[in-house]
Amino acid sequence: MAQLWNRFRAVVFGVLGVAAVVATWDVYKAFGPEQGVLVGDTRVLPRTTDLAMPHSWEMLQRFGEPVTGLPDAPDAIRAVFDASMFSLGLAARGWLIGVVVGMLLALLMSRLRIVESALLPWVILSQTVPLIAIAPLVRRWGSEIQIGSYVWSSEDSVAVIAAYLAFFPVAVGALRGLKSPDKTHLDLMRAYGVGWWRSLITLRLPSSVPYLLPALRLAAASAVIGAVVAEVSIGLKGGLGRMVIDYAVAASGDPAKPWAPIFGAVAVGLAAAGAIGLLGLALRPFRLTGVSTQ
Amino acid sequence: MRRTLKLGAAAVALAVFVTGCGSEDDGKSSSEVDVKQSEDCQTRTKEARDAGELTEVSLQLQWVSQAQFAGYYAAVAECYFVDEGLDVNIIEGGVDIVPQDVLASGDVDYAISWVPKVLGSIEQGAGITNVAQIFERSATTQISFKDKDITTPADLKNKNVGSWGFGNEWELFAGMQDAGVGVDDINLVQQAFDMNAFLAGDIDAAQAMTYNEYAQVLETKNPDTGELYQPEDLNVINWNDVGTAMLQDAIWATTEKLSDPAYEEQTVSFIKASIKGWAFVRDNPEEAATIVAESGSELGQSHQLWMANEVNKLIWPSTNGVGTIDEEAWAQTVDIALNTKNETGATIITEAPPESAYTNEYVEQALAELEDEGVDTIGADYAPIDVTLKEGGK
Numbered sequence: 102m103a104q105l106w107n108r109f110r111a112v113v114f115g116v117l118g119v120a121a122v123v124a125t126w127d128v129y130k131a132f133g134p135e136q137g138v139l140v141g142d143t144r145v146l147p148r149t150t151d152l153a154m155p156h157s158w159e160m161l162q163r164f165g166e167p168v169t170g171l172p173d174a175p176d177a178i179r180a181v182f183d184a185s186m187f188s189l190g191l192a193a194r195g196w197l198i199g200v201v202v203g204m205l206l207a208l209l210m211s212r213l214r215i216v217e218s219a220l221l222p223w224v225i226l227s228q229t230v231p232l233i234a235i236a237p238l239v240r241r242w243g244s245e246i247q248i249g250s251y252v253w254s255s256e257d258s259v260a261v262i263a264a265y266l267a268f269f270p271v272a273v274g275a276l277r278g279l280k281s282p283d284k285t286h287l288d289l290m291r292a293y294g295v296g297w298w299r300s301l302i303t304l305r306l307p308s309s310v311p312y313l314l315p316a317l318r319l320a321a322a323s324a325v326i327g328a329v330v331a332e333v334s335i336g337l338k339g340g341l342g343r344m345v346i347d348y349a350v351a352a353s354g355d356p357a358k359p360w361a362p363i364f365g366a367v368a369v370g371l372a373a374a375g376a377i378g379l380l381g382l383a384l385r386p387f388r389l390t391g392v393s394t395q
Numbered sequence: 396m397r398r399t400l401k402l403g404a405a406a407v408a409l410a411v412f413v414t415g416c417g418s419e420d421d422g423k424s425s426s427e428v429d430v431k432q433s434e435d436c437q438t439r440t441k442e443a444r445d446a447g448e449l450t451e452v453s454l455q456l457q458w459v460s461q462a463q464f465a466g467y468y469a470a471v472a473e474c475y476f477v478d479e480g481l482d483v484n485i486i487e488g489g490v491d492i493v494p495q496d497v498l499a500s501g502d503v504d505y506a507i508s509w510v511p512k513v514l515g516s517i518e519q520g521a522g523i524t525n526v527a528q529i530f531e532r533s534a535t536t537q538i539s540f541k542d543k544d545i546t547t548p549a550d551l552k553n554k555n556v557g558s559w560g561f562g563n564e565w566e567l568f569a570g571m572q573d574a575g576v577g578v579d580d581i582n583l584v585q586q587a588f589d590m591n592a593f594l595a596g597d598i599d600a601a602q603a604m605t606y607n608e609y610a611q612v613l614e615t616k617n618p619d620t621g622e623l624y625q626p627e628d629l630n631v632i633n634w635n636d637v638g639t640a641m642l643q644d645a646i647w648a649t650t651e652k653l654s655d656p657a658y659e660e661q662t663v664s665f666i667k668a669s670i671k672g673w674a675f676v677r678d679n680p681e682e683a684a685t686i687v688a689e690s691g692s693e694l695g696q697s698h699q700l701w702m703a704n705e706v707n708k709l710i711w712p713s714t715n716g717v718g719t720i721d722e723e724a725w726a727q728t729v730d731i732a733l734n735t736k737n738e739t740g741a742t743i744i745t746e747a748p749p750e751s752a753y754t755n756e757y758v759e760q761a762l763a764e765l766e767d768e769g770v771d772t773i774g775a776d777y778a779p780i781d782v783t784l785k786e787g788g789k
Contacts, residue, residue, distance in 0.1 A: 152591050152615075169688070169695045169789060237491045244502050336459055336489020338691060346459065346490070347693035350607070352589030354614030355695075355787025359589075 123157045130154045155357040160364070163357035177361050181344070185365040188328050188340035189372055191256060195263020196324040196373075200317065202264065203271025210272075211279040211305070212297065221276075228269050232327065236262055236334035255337045262334075263327035267320040274316025278309025310387040317380065321373040329366060341365050427453075428460055428468070428485040431689040436474035440482070449482035450661060455494045455506040459487045460692040462702035463606060463644070464507065465683040466529065466710075470672030472686045479664035498523050498647055505665060510642035510725075511743055512562045514732050517752055518744045522650040525753035527666045527718035527761070528725075529673065530709045533640035535566050537632040538593075538609060539600040546630050548574040548637060557586035557598035565743060567602065569639035569735040570632070578738045590615070600632070606705035610698055614788045623786060641728040643709070646718070650751045659757065667761035670717045670772055677711050677774055680704050698788030704779050711777035718758040718772075725753060 130149045137153075138146035147153050164178040175183075206224065210217035239258045246253040282304050290300040332342025344362040351358040432440065443449050456464050467485055470476050476483040486503060488494060494506035495513045499521035510525065517523065537556070539545040545554060548570040558564040568578060584598050590611045593601035603609040609631070617624045634640040646666060652658040676683040684700040692699060710717055732743035765772050 148595060150595065152594060168693065233491050237493070237496075240492075241497070241500055241502060334489055334491040336487050336492055338459070338487065343459070344693070346588070349588040350611060350694060350698070351614075351787050352591055353594055353611050354616075355789070356591075358787065 126154070127157055130156065152353065152356050155360065159357045160360045163355075163361060164364075177358070181341075181361050181365040184339065184341045184344045184362065185369050188325070188332065188342065188366075189369045191259045191332075191340065192263050192321075192324040192328040192369065192373060193376075194260040195265075195328055196267050196321055198260060198264035199267025199269075199320055199324060200271050203268040203316075203320070204275055206268070206272040207275030207279055208301075210276050217276070224269060224272050227265070232262065232266070232330050233334055235265065236331050239265075239331075240335045255335060258335060259328055259331040259337055259340075262331035263324040266323035266327035270316040270319035270323065271313075274312045274319075275309055278312030278316075279305045281312060282308045307387040310384050314377070314381050314384065318374060318377045321377050322370065325366070325370050325373050329369075341369065428487055428690050430468050430471040430485060431686060432472050432474070436472065436477070439474055440477050443477055443480075444482060449477065449480055451482045451484065452476075452505070452661065452665060453484040453486055453503040455486050455492070455497045455503040456488045457494050457507050457509070457644070459489070460687060460690055461607075461694055462684055462687045462692070462699050463706055465676045465687050465703050465706060466669055466673035467507075468672070468686050468690055469675040469679075469683050470668045472690075473672065473675055475668035475671040475675075476665075479668045481661070481664055481668065483665075483668075495521055495523055495647060498649060501649070504648075504661075506647045507644055508647055509562070510645055510728050511565050511732050513645075513647060514729065514748055514752070515562070515743045517748050518746070522751070523647045524650045524653060524751050525645045525720060526648045526653075526662055526756075527646040527669070527758040528642055528720040528753075529646060529669070529718055530642070530644040530706075531713055531717075531721070531724075532635050532709045533566060533643055534605045534705065534709055535563065535634055535640075535643075536603050536605060536609065537567060537570075537600045537634075538603045538612065539630050539632075541628055541630055543599050543630070545600050546632070548632060549576060551600055552576050552580045554581055554599040555584050555597065556581040557584045557593060557601040559586050559602055562743075563602060564737060565731060565735055566634040566639050566641050568737055569641075569731040570634055570637045572735055573637070573639060578736070583738060605708070606702040610701045610705075610784055610788065614695075614698065614784050614786055616786060623784065638727075639731060640724075641731055642720075642724055645720075648757075653754075662757045663760045663764070666718055666758050667764055670761060670765060671770055673710055673717055674770055674772065674774070676703060677707050677777055680707060680780055695785070695788030697782065697785045701782045701784055701788075704782050707777070708779050711774035713773050716758075716762040716772040717774075718761065720753050720755055720758070 129146070133146065133149040135149055137144045137148040151159075164176070164181070166177060167174040168177050168180045206220060210220055236258075239261055240255060243253040243255075243258045243261070279301075286304055286308075287300070290304055295303075329340065329342040329345075331337070332340040333346060334342075336346075337343060341362045344365070345359070348359045348362060440449075454467060456467075460468075464485070467483070471483055471485065486497075493512075493516070494508040495516040497503055498506035499516065506523070507529075510528075513521070513523065513525070537545075537548075537551070543554070545551060548567075551571055551574075556567070558567055571578070571581070584592065586592065586598065586602055590601060590603070590608055592598045593612065594615060601608070603612070609629075612624050612629065613626065615624055616622065617628065646669065648658075648662050653662070680703045681700060684696070684703040687703070688694070688696065688699050694702070713719075715721065729744075729748060733745070733747070734742065736742055762772050
């Protein structure tokens with residue numbers, strides 16, 4: 102009973118949280134100064150005109166209207182949903198690649214200290230390269246790849262770019278996790294004469310779970326951002342990134358329209374976080390083993 | 396434990412499902428535009444493809460699908476390329492895709508880009524050649540509301556002047572320089588993809604392409620009247636009139652490959668079919684706008700038609716036949732590229748471009764062949780249509 106109440110409360114507070122954001126938006130729009138709030142020449146709060154801040158209900162309403170005036174144009178909600186699923190799919194591919202690569206790197210680094218010394222700086226350096234610099238390169242290099250009947254597509258480029266962002270937290274988090282077991286536990290393993298593989302599976306991997314879960318969640322967020330930004334960058338059609346660019350043209354004449362893909366991106370982010378939450382539940386039994394309080 | 400397994404299975408199933416959503420079924424890369432062809436043309440394309448009569452050719456656009464490129468879409472949709480033995484893949488651009496770089500690295504066969512942007516790349520070593528100057532006139536303008544009273548470049552002094560930068564600013568700077576207004580004399584504002592900053596008054600004079608941003612303003616309700624903004628509300632500085640226009644959309648080919656007779660022949664065919672496509676757009680702007688829309692452009696219907704019509708005005712009527720590179724206009728573009736300084740004091744190029752930067756050799760052949768076929772490549776009596784913009788360009 103108490104558990105049910107807790108769940109109910111969580112839902113209520115969740116809804117209240119969203120309602121509070123919406124209310125703040127509309128209250129500010131109604132009562133805020135039309136020119137926004139300026140400190141010196143810097144605008145710290147936005148203008149409240151219909152152009153800058155469409156009413157929340159207008160943005161909602163826009164979802165129900167056709168995207169363009171073409172006779173067979175889909176409703177905005179349909180278009181945004183399709184684009185969201187497309188971007189989510191690419192982000193998921195990127196996430197999977199990123200997790201696999203990140204885990205492998207972490208395993209290598211935890212196995213051999215020399216690999217860690219050699220690789221870790223590069224892993225960190227990799228994240229300082231701006232995405233907009235590598236996106237066109239990935240597309241260009243990718244276009245040279247052809248394995249049998251498989252031809253590299255722009256989707257693959259986007260997934261790789263998403264993976265490029267996603268592998269980092271996994272590599273760093275998993276490395277920390279794999280090295281987290283107590284010295285005493287490792288000594289015990291050694292005393293039993295257990296090999297590296299066995300102690301990896303029975304001790305190191307389970308004890309890395311508490312470090313891995315936040316890393317996976319970060320990776321999911323990075324993968325979504327990576328996918329959307331890469332779509333913008335290389336102009337891949339079908340996803341949210343491209344939609345943001347396409348709809349920006351309507352920002353003046355149809356101000357609610359450019360918000361539609363932004364809500365799509367929010368939904369994708371929530372779905373990705375939710376999926377990791379599920380994964381966390383599945384991994385729950387491992388969270389208790391092998392970890393001492395830090 | 397069983398619950399855990401179920402949850403794990405659910406998560407895996409979700410991941411697989413979602414991953415599946417991302418993959419396309421047709422096996423075609425999504426950067427390639429799937430141009431909607433008429434049924435007749437579809438069959439012809441398929442037959443020619445199966446018979447192995449077509450050469451695959453790829454064209455890199457400067458930006459995403461829109462009527463700015465309607466001629467090439469029409470050439471695909473109406474089978475003009477197929478008639479010439481070409482199977483053309485149109486590849487869309489993106490924010491970070493530089494068409495001349497894609498072309499120079501050999502990933503595509505042709506690219507569409509502006510001359511001043513490419514001149515910079517050529518100086519840095521890109522070996523590419525302008526083989527057809529499709530747009531004769533420049534579409535870049537600087538627009539302002541009537542009450543700002545900005546009618547000449549000299550009036551820009553001490554004003555908030557918008558520009559997108561990234562090579563879109565040179566005509567503006569050249570016009571100002573001629574009028575004695577330095578880059579320091581204006582407040583240069585970075586302009587976004589939309590016109591909100593202009594409408595909100597943050598920008599006094601905003602950069603606007605006749606075929607896009609200018610229409611965006613005219614698609615917006617004027618809060619004072621409750622009607623859409625009208626052309627009468629705006630002052631337009633047109634760089635063609637000022638005399639600092641630079642050449643825009645041109646077809647670029649790889650210089651090195653132009654020594655190969657097969658590529659030369661293919662280039663003539665490509666230009667020929669493209670010009671034929673543009674003639675189609677001239678005669679059927681509504682149909683052309685529909686072709687572009689059905690090929691995946693997200694622009695509103697009236698906005699798309701406006702764009703097709705405005706792009707026509709940049710091409711037609713043509714002085715020497717579409718695609719011919721006018722020596723005077725080329726010289727003007729190069730001169731501005733050499734002598735106009737931007738806000739950092741840099742110019743686009745520091746020395747005159749090599750002779751290989753443009754050639755009329757192929758376009759002249761294409762025009763001669765088109766004349767034999769009776770295609771009008773001058774359009775002397777071309778008259779634009781009237782397009783009524785709807786709110787939001789719908």
